[in-house]
Amino acid sequence: MNISEIMIPTIHSISSDKSVSHAARLMSQYQMDSLVVIDHGELVGLVTSRDVLTAHPNRIVADAMCNQMHYLLADQNIWEAHHYFLNENVKLAIVLDEEQVSGMITKETVEMKIAEYKDPLSGLYRAPYIQFIGESYLRKQIPFHLLFIDLNDFGRINKQYGHPFGDDVIRTYSAVLSSIAEDQGDHLCRYAGDEFVLISTAPIALIEQYIDLISRPTNVLDITVSAAVGHVNGCEDPDFFKRSWRELIAQASLESSAIKAQKTASALPS
Amino acid sequence: MFGDSSVYSRKATLSLKISEFEVPPMQDLLIIGRKAPIGPEAVRRMAEALSPEQFTLLKIDHPKIEAVLLRNSLLQMMDEKLLMKIILEESERMISESMVLRSELKIALSVQREVDLL
Structure with missing residues (x-):
């Protein structure tokens, strides 16, 4: 707007x-x-x-x-x-x-x-905010890392414990992600239902720590929650600034879906 | 018919005093309070209209005084910082935020020299 x-x-x-x-x-x-x-x-x-x-x-x-x-x-x-x-x-x-x-x-x-662009449940900004930050960085040619964070089995949590509890999980998990983002002055949003996007300009070593921390099963409100993280590294891709925000977010989300599918496949009995 | 012998009249008495308008009316300097009814820019414009290029406005950082308008000739005779220090020291005791003070400032040079006779 x-x-x-x-x-x-x-x-x-x-x-x-x-x-x-x-x-x-x-x-x-x-x-x-x-x-x-x-x-x-x-x-x-x-x-x-x-x-x-x-x-x-x-x-x-x-x-x-x-x-x-x-x-x-x-x-x-x-x-x-x-x-x-x-x-x-x-x-x-x-x-x-x-x-x-x-x-x-x-x-x-x-x-x-x-x-109006703030998500009332999590207190985080919604997708248009992160799009503004991403496009602004692309325009100014500031390299950044894009993390697409998709909670695993969130549908099951809703079905097993009820939607109000699912809301509590989103709220608590958002606070955990915020504490990570706030430490580095990064930008976080609730992209959609159980999906979050983080933009960071932190060094790759720290990004790897983020991914490890977020991917690892965590205890949230006495249940175990984990997430699949898709990562686009703008610091290494020579064509990064030629790509649109839409392309970058698509790549990160597809990567998180692939990781999720991989985990599901490995969990199935052979 | 009523016999009305009283006479109704309305009169006004005018009193007129004429004297010369001094140009400029602000003498040598004006000290302008922070909440005075006339602000520094208005004073500057007034001075410029009445006596073009003869006054300088100095805005200052002071709790009660916002600015001082000074006659340029004073600044040519004395160092600005020294002059302002004296003006502020003397005026801040009596000025309030809502006042504009007018002041006359004369500088008299007193010299005594001793020379060798040939």
Whole structure:
């Protein structure tokens, strides 16, 4: 989803020589929390309701506005906006479309939209998040490891213990995976029902430890849970950046399916 | 018919005082409080409109004072840091965040030299 789809498209402006009390009146009239400050056709600042509340009403807007403006592009996606707001520690940005001001966007709006992409059961982001990270790394040519983690026999757990217990297993297992991902600043999502995707830029030795740890049968809520892990190593594949996100995720998921099938076959009596 | 002998009238008395408007009205320096009704940019614009290129606005990091407007000639006579130190030391005792102080600052040089007679 692009910023242009959730931004405030209407912009109201004021000149910097107007009073703060006039700015407050305009904000009330337009029911806006901020006004862009334009002098002689040039954007010079932004005055918010907070500025208006803290400055003396007799002051001119130039003495109350913030002239360090933050810009986002209309075609950037909400994940980029989310990262931008977190990194810059700002609450509002002006949206530009072909170098023209086309709207405004608040951190709050972005966070509300991002929350829709969070899985309520596990608290992890869903597939669009990891896709954004993966595509962003591919675009910036940052090599990474892609792990596709598929729980083994999850259908059996649901059938044997009931779906609420299955939900508990997903929740607990997600917390275990999160603790691994958080340690390295990696990116994790719940891709689908019992499937998770991890993107990591950690060294291969650590990735091998991850795979070993995740593949090994683990006690979760007094039952044994294991997972099949498909791995795409972007650090060794010379054509890695020529491939699409879709191709990479397909390869990793097929690999995890193959591992799962292999384990099932070896468990069958010969 | 009622005989009404009282007369109703409304009068206004005007009092007019005329004096010369001093240009610029801010003398040598203005010290602007953080929550003063007139902010630094407005002061700068006012000074620039009334006395172009004669004043400099210095924004400062101070709990009560936001900026000081200084006549350029003062900065040519004295080191800026020294001048600001003196101004802040003296003004911070009486200024509040919501005030703008006006000040006159004159620098008089006193010299005494001793020379050898030929």
